[in-house]
Amino acid sequence: MNKSSQCEASEMLKRAGISPSYQRIMVLSALLETDEHPSADTIYKKLGSNIPAISRATVYNTLNLLVDRGVIQSMRTAGSETRFDSICEAHSHFFCRKCKKIYDIAKQIGEIKTELDGHLVESQEFVYKGLCRECREEMKK
Amino acid sequence: MNKSSQCEASEMLKRAGISPSYQRIMVLSALLETDEHPSADTIYKKLGSNIPAISRATVYNTLNLLVDRGVIQSMRTAGSETRFDSICEAHSHFFCRKCKKIYDIAKQIGEIKTELDGHLVESQEFVYKGLCRECREEMKK
DNA sequence: TCAAAGAATAGATTTAATCTAAATATAGAT
DNA sequence: ATCTATATTTAGATTAAATCTATTCTTTGA
Numbered sequence: 455m456n457k458s459s460q461c462e463a464s465e466m467l468k469r470a471g472i473s474p475s476y477q478r479i480m481v482l483s484a485l486l487e488t489d490e491h492p493s494a495d496t497i498y499k500k501l502g503s504n505i506p507a508i509s510r511a512t513v514y515n516t517l518n519l520l521v522d523r524g525v526i527q528s529m530r531t532a533g534s535e536t537r538f539d540s541i542c543e544a545h546s547h548f549f550c551r552k553c554k555k556i557y558d559i560a561k562q563i564g565e566i567k568t569e570l571d572g573h574l575v576e577s578q579e580f581v582y583k584g585l586c587r588e589c590r591e592e593m594k595k
Numbered sequence: 596m597n598k599s600s601q602c603e604a605s606e607m608l609k610r611a612g613i614s615p616s617y618q619r620i621m622v623l624s625a626l627l628e629t630d631e632h633p634s635a636d637t638i639y640k641k642l643g644s645n646i647p648a649i650s651r652a653t654v655y656n657t658l659n660l661l662v663d664r665g666v667i668q669s670m671r672t673a674g675s676e677t678r679f680d681s682i683c684e685a686h687s688h689f690f691c692r693k694c695k696k697i698y699d700i701a702k703q704i705g706e707i708k709t710e711l712d713g714h715l716v717e718s719q720e721f722v723y724k725g726l727c728r729e730c731r732e733e734m735k736k
Numbered sequence: 737t738c739a740a741a742g743a744a745t746a747g748a749t750t751t752a753a754t755c756t757a758a759a760t761a762t763a764g765a766t
Numbered sequence: 767a768t769c770t771a772t773a774t775t776t777a778g779a780t781t782a783a784a785t786c787t788a789t790t791c792t793t794t795g796a
Contacts, residue, residue, distance in 0.1 A: 473762085475774065495752080509776045514753065530671035535752060548714050559711060570700060572728035573689050581720045587713035614793090616743065636783075650745045655784065676783060 459483040470523045477508050481516040485526060485540045491547075491556040493535040527577065529556070544578050550586035557586065600624040611664045618649050622657040626667060626681045632688075632697040634676040668718065670697070685719050691727035698727065 463482035467474040484497050492500070498513045517538055520526045527539045531549045537556060539547075544566060546559035559582065567575045585593070604623035608615040625638050633641070639654045658679055661667045668680045672690045678697060680688075685707055687700035700723065708716045726734070 473773080475761090477775070493752090511754080511777080512775055515775085518754095548711060548716075550714070551717070557712065557714065567723065570689060570723055571698070572731075573691070573698065573723070574726040574731055575689075575723050576692070576725035578724070579722045581722050582708065582711055582714070582716050583719070584717035585715040590713075590715055614742080616792090618744070634783090652746080652785080653744055656744080659784095 456483065456487055459486045462486060466525055470520075470525045472519065472523060472525075476506075477512050478516050478519075480504065480508060481513055482520065482525075482540070485517075485538055489558065491529070491537040491539050493537050495535065497538075524576070527579075529579070529581075531556075531581075531583070546580035546582065548582040548584070548586065550589055551583060552585055552589040552592075555586055555588075597624065597628055600627045603627060607666055611661075611666045613660065613664060613666075618653050619657050619660075621645065621649060622654055623661065623666075623681070626658075626679055630699065632670070632678040632680050634678050636676065638679075665717070668720075670720070670722075672697075672722075672724070687721035687723065689723040689725070689727065691730055692724060693726055693730040693733075696727055696729075 460479050460483045463479045463486060464474045466482060467478055472478065480501055481497060484500050485492065494510075494513050494517055497517070498508070498510050501508050501513070517526070517528070521528045521538075524542065527542055528536050529539065529547065530536050531554075534554050539556075541558070548557040548559055549555075550557075559580070567578060569575060601620050601624040604620045604627060605615045607623060608619055613619065621642055622638060625641050626633065635654050635658055636651075638658070639649070639651050642649050642654070658667070658669070662669045662679075665683065668683055669677050670680065670688065671677050672695075675695045680697075682699070689698040689700055690696075691698075700721070708719060710716060
């Protein structure tokens with residue numbers, strides 16, 4: 455519950471033409487404060503202890519709205535819920551099939567496309583899947 | 596229900612060390628016969644009219660087994676079920692946010708990685724999202 | 737021919753996400 | 767300020783994908 459991330463969230467909402475309600479600020483700032491690519495439910499639980507509490511539907515509504523407006527990114531991978539990422543510039547992700555963690559990959563993504571075979575490209579992402587560093591160590595034991 | 600795709604499916608199963616039961620051959624050959632990246636349920640319905648019928652659980656079990664053994668690929672995108680692809684070499688996909696179609700992108704994927712920041716890379720994919728050619732046309736009207 | 741392992745099955749259950757319909761809050765007009 | 771229309775939030779019901787359970791059927795090989 456960081457004051458500066460709430461301020462940033464409010465600014466981002468205004469810039470996207472979304473009115474910055476208390477609930478929306480809470481949801482977006484919770485996402486800004488972590489790099490763990492949380493699920494809607496994780497955010498809901500994180501905010502659950504607040505007064506006033508926020509309903510589950512609002513968390514989902516807000517996240518979906520933010521994705522639609524291009525403020526945040528969503529991703530799904532086999533066997534887990536939708537996960538959200540506040541970094542909206544094109545970047546890469548590594549999905550661990552064991553622990554389900556998602557790592558940001560710094561490596562530069564190739565050329566940014568706006569069109570491909572006649573399709574309009576709105577976002578692009580390099581997806582790597584496998585076994586993360588930590589889980590590899592675990593396996594060795 | 597193509598004879599040659601069933602033969603191919605049987606070969607692929609054997610190569611992966613999976614015993615080629617009637618049901619597994621049916622599921623895999625159904626996937627080989629299409630380039631539409633079907634969902635488990637789509638495959639289930641396609642096979643539903645066969646005698647003997649195949650249960651839903653078997654379709655799911657088989658697809659999951661094939662993904663685990665690296666015989667096929669699975670992918671999820673926001674707002675739709677898991678979709679399957681029999682092409683296992685690294686390639687790119689375009690996801691249409693409107694009609695939910697998935698297009699294969701011929702364009703060569705960059706360098707093939709086997710390791711990244713210490714993580715073991717088992718598969719990699721370029722994911723483009725946006726509005727497909729057809730839906731763009733629809734919008735113009 | 738029997739035991740043990742491997743597969744398949746129907747239907748119940750789980751879980752993520754959405755929907756519904758009602759309650760609250762906000763903004764703009766008068 | 768007060769009224770009205772619109773926007774937002776809410777709890778709980780509903781939906782839909784996927785998994786689980788526990789039983790049945792098949793295959794294998796001693």
